Amino acid sequence: xxxxxxxxxxxxxxxxxxxxxxxxxxxxxxxxxxxxxxxxxxxxxxxxxxxxxxxxxxxxxxxxxxxxxxxxxxxxxxxxxxxxxxxxxxxxxxxxxxxxxxxxxxxxxxxxxxxxxxxxxxxxxxxxxxxxxxxxxxxxx
Amino acid sequence: xxxxxxxxxxxxxxxxxxxxxxxxxxxxxxxxxxxxxxxxxxxxxxxxxxxxxxxxxxxxxxxxxxxxxxxxxxxxxxxxxxxxxxxxxxxxxxxxxxxxxxxxxxxxxxxxxxxxxxxxxxxxxxxxxxxxxxxxxxxxxxxxxxxxxxxxxxxxxxxxxxxxxxxxxxxxxxx
Numbered sequence: 001x002x003x004x005x006x007x008x009x010x011x012x013x014x015x016x017x018x019x020x021x022x023x024x025x026x027x028x029x030x031x032x033x034x035x036x037x038x039x040x041x042x043x044x045x046x047x048x049x050x051x052x053x054x055x056x057x058x059x060x061x062x063x064x065x066x067x068x069x070x071x072x073x074x075x076x077x078x079x080x081x082x083x084x085x086x087x088x089x090x091x092x093x094x095x096x097x098x099x100x101x102x103x104x105x106x107x108x109x110x111x112x113x114x115x116x117x118x119x120x121x122x123x124x125x126x127x128x129x130x131x132x133x134x135x136x137x138x139x140x141x
Numbered sequence: 142x143x144x145x146x147x148x149x150x151x152x153x154x155x156x157x158x159x160x161x162x163x164x165x166x167x168x169x170x171x172x173x174x175x176x177x178x179x180x181x182x183x184x185x186x187x188x189x190x191x192x193x194x195x196x197x198x199x200x201x202x203x204x205x206x207x208x209x210x211x212x213x214x215x216x217x218x219x220x221x222x223x224x225x226x227x228x229x230x231x232x233x234x235x236x237x238x239x240x241x242x243x244x245x246x247x248x249x250x251x252x253x254x255x256x257x258x259x260x261x262x263x264x265x266x267x268x269x270x271x272x273x274x275x276x277x278x279x280x281x282x283x284x285x286x287x288x289x290x291x292x293x294x295x296x297x298x299x300x301x302x303x304x305x306x307x308x309x310x311x312x313x314x315x316x
Contacts, residue, residue, distance in 0.1 A: 002237060003290055010244070014283045021276060073166055102208075105262075114264060116272045137261055 021121075030054055031126025035062060038133040039097050040104070046095075052124050058108075059089055059119045062132075069093030075101040088118030097134055107135045142188070145307065150188060153180050154195045161200065169277045172292075174222075174243050174285035179296045181223045182234055183304060189223035210261045211254075218253040222246065234297060240290035247282025251275075 035058075036047040050061050062068055063081065070081040071090035077098060081089055091106050092099050099105050108115040108122065109131040115122055122130070157176050164171045177196075181189045197219060201212040226232060230242060251274040259265055 006237065006240065006290060007287060010283055010286050014279060017279045018276075107264075114266065114269060116269045118273065135262075137263075 033128040036131050040134040058122045088120040107133045150192050157196050169281040170284050175288040177222050181226045183300050186227050193219045210257045214254045214257045218250045236293045240286045243285030243289040244282045247285045248278045251278040
């Protein structure tokens with residue numbers, strides 16, 4: 001009986017946590033945001049404005065207008081960016097700018113602040129400026 | 142260490158590695174915590190350390206080319222199981238206590254990686270790592286608790302039975 005109770009409590013904890021994490025990921029409202037891509041030498045590849053609605057994610061907005069390559073289970077680039085039940089996608093390529101995860105990666109900045117969340121979890125707010133910056137692993141911030 | 146023990150440790154490493162690869166498509170859902178806890182309960186401290194070292198080297202070689210930013214924290218984290226089992230856990234075989242330990246371990250495992258990720262990425266702000274890893278830690282903690290709670294005892298009993306029966310066979314052959 002004790003084992004059943006512990007199991008039920010654990011499952012409640014799991015589903016509550018998933019719900020809570022999902023709840024905090026909701027966008028506040030609809031609006032407009034700016035997305036820019038910075039390459040390895042610091043040049044701006046593109047800077048564009050997008051309208052978004054409450055249901056949009058940063059991934060859905062970006063992938064609508066640009067080629068986005070995701071990481072597969074071995075962290076190789078794949079065009080298959082199907083959403084995963086548990087985890088956020090990992091972006092390795094945007095248009096012609098490609099990272100390899102081991103030596104380089106895309107850092108996401110929201111209004112010049114390093115993002116605490118991945119591309120599926122960033123909260124979108126009106127007038128946000130979101131930057132994808134090519135970074136070398138172990139390089140300067 | 143006799144040859145039979147070495148064979149058992151080798152097979153244990155193979156079992157842990159294989160199940161992990163079979164479940165690699167499910168993030169942090171695996172039986173590794175359960176299996177390590179079972180093997181640590183049956184093997185001595187030194188045998189457990191050898192088992193974990195072998196498993197981590199194999200896993201790290203296969204998945205990341207022995208990248209020290211994964212290898213070292215993995216070793217530290219997995220070593221915590223035999224260290225805790227032989228100290229604070231007092232070699233208990235109570236599945237409820239062990240499952241609660243497995244739950245806590247799910248979070249600790251993620252935290253051990255944080256300083257190494259900070260060195261690797263060069264981003265020294267602590268909170269992003271805690272926040273981003275939280276879903277994985279919750280899944281690992283939950284999986285660890287549930288598997289240890291329900292599967293530890295039958296596996297442990299079966300393994301002890303095998304070890305004992307093999308001892309009998311070996312001693313008969315020796316005589």
